[in-house]
Amino acid sequence: xxxxxxxxxxxxxxxxxxxxFRETYANPSAIYSFAGEAKKAVGTARxxxxxxxxxxxxxxxxxxxxxxxxxxxxxxxxxxxxxxxxHIITSKIEHxxxxxxxxxxxxxxxxxxxxxxDGEGKISPEALEKAIRPDTILISVMAANNEIGTLxxxxxxxxxxxxxxxxxxxxxxxxxxxxxxxxEEMHIDLLSASGHKLNGPKGVGILYCRENVxxxxxxxxGAQERGRRAGTLNVPGxxxxxxxxxxxxxxxxxxxxxxxxxRDYLIDRVLAEIPYTRLNGHxxxxxxxxxxxxxxxxxxxxxxxxxDQRGICGSSxxxxxxxxxxxxxxxxxxxxxxxxxxxxxxxxxxxxxTKEELDETVxxxxxxxxxxxxxxxxxxxxxxxxxxxx
Amino acid sequence: MYSEKVMDHFxxxxxxxxxxxxxGVGTVGNAKCGDVMRMYLDVDESGVIRDVKFKTFGxxxxxxxxxxxxxxxxxxxxxxxLQVTNKAVMEALDGLxxxxxxxxxxxxxxIHAALxxxxxxxxxxxxxxxxPVGDITALENA
Numbered sequence: 001x002x003x004x005x006x007x008x009x010x011x012x013x014x015x016x017x018x019x020x021f022r023e024t025y026a027n028p029s030a031i032y033s034f035a036g037e038a039k040k041a042v043g044t045a046r047x048x049x050x051x052x053x054x055x056x057x058x059x060x061x062x063x064x065x066x067x068x069x070x071x072x073x074x075x076x077x078x079x080x081x082x083x084x085x086x087h088i089i090t091s092k093i094e095h096x097x098x099x100x101x102x103x104x105x106x107x108x109x110x111x112x113x114x115x116x117x118d119g120e121g122k123i124s125p126e127a128l129e130k131a132i133r134p135d136t137i138l139i140s141v142m143a144a145n146n147e148i149g150t151l152x153x154x155x156x157x158x159x160x161x162x163x164x165x166x167x168x169x170x171x172x173x174x175x176x177x178x179x180x181x182x183x184e185e186m187h188i189d190l191l192s193a194s195g196h197k198l199n200g201p202k203g204v205g206i207l208y209c210r211e212n213v214x215x216x217x218x219x220x221x222g223a224q225e226r227g228r229r230a231g232t233l234n235v236p237g238x239x240x241x242x243x244x245x246x247x248x249x250x251x252x253x254x255x256x257x258x259x260x261x262x263r264d265y266l267i268d269r270v271l272a273e274i275p276y277t278r279l280n281g282h283x284x285x286x287x288x289x290x291x292x293x294x295x296x297x298x299x300x301x302x303x304x305x306x307x308d309q310r311g312i313c314g315s316s317x318x319x320x321x322x323x324x325x326x327x328x329x330x331x332x333x334x335x336x337x338x339x340x341x342x343x344x345x346x347x348x349x350x351x352x353x354t355k356e357e358l359d360e361t362v363x364x365x366x367x368x369x370x371x372x373x374x375x376x377x378x379x380x381x382x383x384x385x386x387x388x389x390x
Numbered sequence: 391m392y393s394e395k396v397m398d399h400f401x402x403x404x405x406x407x408x409x410x411x412x413x414g415v416g417t418v419g420n421a422k423c424g425d426v427m428r429m430y431l432d433v434d435e436s437g438v439i440r441d442v443k444f445k446t447f448g449x450x451x452x453x454x455x456x457x458x459x460x461x462x463x464x465x466x467x468x469x470x471x472l473q474v475t476n477k478a479v480m481e482a483l484d485g486l487x488x489x490x491x492x493x494x495x496x497x498x499x500x501i502h503a504a505l506x507x508x509x510x511x512x513x514x515x516x517x518x519x520x521x522p523v524g525d526i527t528a529l530e531n532a
Contacts, residue, residue: 297447298447299424299425299447299448299449299452301449301450302400302448302449302450302452302453305397305400305450309401327424337422338421338422338423338424339421339422339424342421342424374406375403375406375445375446375447375453376426376445376446376447377417377426377427377428377445377446377447378421378426378447379447380408380428380445
């Protein structure tokens with residue numbers, strides 16, 4: 001139930017990758033004919049990765065994952081256009097791969113506007129328009145939030161960016177292969193995605209960059225990826241990414257419909273059967289597999305440990321920040337007070353999730369939440385009408 | 391991440407619950423920071439802690455340290471209970487991850503808060519007991 005953290009590599013993806021470890025292991029940059037097959041496989045993967053978002057193959061650059069792509073996109077644009085302007089617009093609920101890159105750029109003299117979101121986690125296109133300045137060079141807004149699953153109005157954002165002549169990057173790590181994306185229709189100039197979020201392998205991602213946008217390298221030291229990204233190509237990973245993208249395109253409609261129905265079933269049951277619970281994120285406009293709750297009067301880590309003991313893997317906030325004591329920046333941005341944000345749980349489904357598993361999860365949750373509330377002085381006070389009641 | 395003892399106390403908390411008409415009760419921590427502990431004491435006429443109960447909102451370590459703290463003070467005199475430090479709680483649990491050390495401070499503070507309330511109700515002074523602070527971030531920064 002933590003498929004937003006990572007997914008299981010699809011059997012067909014694995015099978016397609018295997019020959020590229022020991023049989024067709026050549027470095028695709030080599031001249032000899034042995035390298036030709038590997039090179040061809042990379043080309044196929046590039047076509048597949050591009051097709052899923054309506055891009056051209058030569059607009060796809062393979063990277064080591066979503067974080068690299070996010071870092072690269074933002075730094076390349078910022079550094080490439082520094083003479084034009086030094087203002088970047090993003091949102092408060094981006095992944096840290098975007099937020100920390102922006103913070104890094106702030107230290108380098110750039111200015112960053114972090115847009116607020118509403119209670120459901122959506123940014124307002126009007127607020128975005130107001131934030132645009134003559135020196136704005138980049139807008140970076142995620143396609144869907146990794147914690148609460150809310151889909152952002154990226155088509156509208158792309159339209160605004162295009163009208164104003166500003167480059168638009170979207171972190172699509174959670175949505176690539178999970179919701180329809182089209183870089184032409186949505187006017188997306190740069191897009192980051194990761195292989196392991198769509199039943200592909202870990203350690204491989206893509207950066208899509210529109211043909212006419214000059215992309216400065218982040219990693220220097222070789223002519224790979226048309227001189228933009230040095231490093232011997234991770235052929236098995238790239239092949240796996242391509243296959244995962246092809247499968248995702250093929251199955252998207254059916255898979256998303258199934259996941260959405262199961263997600264709604266889970267959300268409805270949890271909200272109906274566990275009192276003092278709220279759903280975070282937009283009720284409908286959210287990732288097909290994402291359910292995110294706050295259970296009042298209890299704390300997320302305790303909940304996760306007890307769920308784990310029942311064989312259920314969930315996440316509290318984002319796995320990248322677990323170990324941190326502060327509640328998630330996303331939950332604070334949607335206006336939740338700290339004490340409610342502490343009781344958060346993200347459950348993310350996969351294509352393999354069954355209704356029986358969800359029933360089991362709801363039953364476990366009812367028992368565990370009840371047990372932790374019995375232990376909670378906040379619950380005791382709330383029931384007695386005491387001072388901690390919000 | 392947690393020791394077996396921490397997991398045991400988290401899974402099977404000792405002395406969890408409430409005491410009706412307690413001799414002393416103290417609540418410490420801050421829901422904003424993610425931990426609130428409440429300790430109830432039942433102290434007999436000779437100053438021995440006959441019973442102790444706790445309630446905790448917080449992480450696994452917060453629950454385990456409260457549970458262990460109740461075990462360490464149960465049956466002790468109030469003077470002895472005052473000597474139970476956060477280090478003793480941590481040692482009894484075979485250690486805590488560094489980011490969770492504050493939970494043991496909170497447990498110590500919860501005992502002190504309950505003792506303070508007891509002393510106030512009795513109109514006595516417990517030697518060495520200082521007025522507890524509500525928010526332990528002050529302690530951590532000290």
